[in-house]
Amino acid sequence: MEAPESSLKFDLLAEDGRARLGRVTTYHASFETPIFMPVGTAATVKSMTSDDLKAIGTKIILSNAYHLYLRPGHELIEEQGGLHKFMAWDGATLTDSGGFQVMSLSGLNKRSEEGVEFASHIDGSKHMISPEKSMEIQRALGSDIVMVFDECLAYESSKEDVAASKDRTTRWAKRCQAVDLKSHQSLFAIQQGGMHEDLRREHAEELTELNFPGYAIGGLSVGEPLEVLWEMTRIAAPMLPKNKPRYLMGVGRPQDLIEAVAAGVDMFDCVMPTRNARNGSVFTWSRKINIRNAKYSKDNSPLDPDCSCMVCQKFTRAYLRHLHNAGEMLGGHLCTYHNLYFYLDLIRKVRESIREKRFDDFRQAFYKKFHCP
């Protein structure tokens, strides 16, 4: 089958070991990689306006087909002019296919070759998402990067199940590829294969054959030990085409990003900076802290003296601790703002270090300062 022409362009600008500096050009935005995508599940990066996202340097955000299909509905968003217009975001967008969510969020689900029947996590109503349905949803949303509908298994699954699921994901990828998207959209494949190197390799080869404009590593960060996550990333990333962006889905902590970049990964998303922020958990260049801790109640220093974000320029730990302690929504917002700035600043520094061929120095300096829990 002839692969559809893609509107997405990827240029490899520099390499430093396996780490890569690239440039992705989509219809809505062009950006350098490695990049971190803030998660805006329900067409909103929680608490952040589009101006806030711009101010911290966001180029691309991730949203979710599963959530938007259920609420407010993809047809509604399409009628409203698509996801970008709906949420007043003129940067790039990537939508996840729903493959992961129908397994992890909905209670009952029933898988078949056709797709996945599931019960909504909102009201229990019954739905079915197939590869074709996922494409219909993401087509309506109008995201720049569309993800194939994949099957994602739990960490504990048997190798036999993982192999069968990998084969199904390939068949589903082909079905997704057969659906016409909008001309500005590009479809990324998702590599599965669990924690099995041979299955990962087979799947990479099958998907490469299909010539997608980009490739994701799926099925990680599903409960495996962290050493396994790193090891599998090091194994999986080089299997994917060198001349296409590589996206590690749903990962992760700052150190996970750095290790994945070292393995040759270009794109990341994770709810960690946003979800943690709402619980008062804040990233600094030396460690993760929880601002709710009483020891910060009189601390008049910024969240991170080494951070130049608006929050660190204006507000003290004592004030942020007060906001969280009093249940004030500004507390969650300001910590979200800071955490996303931290992630984008981290990945920007990663890019600069690759450009200047000193990624390993950066990585060592990072670990010297950052306390990994």
Place this chain on the structure above:
Amino acid sequence: MEAPESSLKFDLLAEDGRARLGRVTTYHASFETPIFMPVGTAATVKSMTSDDLKAIGTKIILSNAYHLYLRPGHELIEEQGGLHKFMAWDGATLTDSGGFQVMSLSGLNKRSEEGVEFASHIDGSKHMISPEKSMEIQRALGSDIVMVFDECLAYESSKEDVAASKDRTTRWAKRCQAVDLKSHQSLFAIQQGGMHEDLRREHAEELTELNFPGYAIGGLSVGEPLEVLWEMTRIAAPMLPKNKPRYLMGVGRPQDLIEAVAAGVDMFDCVMPTRNARNGSVFTWSRKINIRNAKYSKDNSPLDPDCSCMVCQKFTRAYLRHLHNAGEMLGGHLCTYHNLYFYLDLIRKVRESIREKRFDDFRQAFYKKFHCP
């Protein structure tokens, strides 16, 4: 007793009927009146950063001695450099004394000539606020305008009780006046007297004698019918000194502001624009609407086509309805932003109409368009 010198200046710039255009100059900001003060009870106007407040034209915000005394504590805020620095707000601030809150928020309370013993609404712990304690709290906070500690009775109170309470509030006002504040702070008196014209007049005379730099009308918006609120405002406002700012506490709806301006009031605060916003209740120039209503789910118009705020320039009713429906915090924030902009825009238009001696035309035009429920 010699009244302390005040750092607050009030200039009457224009009059149109009883409506007044003035200018208040405090240490932190100078602003024209009539003015609306967004409420930032716990040292945060809920969901709004100081940059947001600046962007919508906020000049002065109100915060609360009762809340800040209980959490995080006024000493802590003083150690942190005062309320302005703590919340990174360089405009003016006014703090309420706690007189109203110890009656309305705390469960058990016991009044005496000394002050009010009460149980914290947060943890039930026992506390006492006296006039001196309220001054100590507000001195520590460092607000530009400090309110006297007053006794505020329920609407149903007997005239005898109201009279006794009014006398006590005068004695308390003197005790407040006897406390040294910081040099940049100014103390406003609060007129009580319930719904009784004679008591209101007596109290106005007693307080005027004490020569405060500003005067508030207290004890309204405590459950009385709206006609009574308007009637009492018309009666009470002219009793207060003409050459001092007049502040109607805790009022109110857009139409209440307009009627109070017509009566000669200069300053307002109310939780309505902020509290309503978080429940999806939004002010427009034609009516109050609730954005959660299903009829807005596909409405691609702005909250108010006549509003030029950031929210109305960028977002549709359909998007805002989605955010509220999905419980997304951005929904509360964007509606707060819009509602405060609406209140500040309304009061700005009121000021322009007084400056141009067409306040009555403005008032009539407002009612012609605005549907008062």
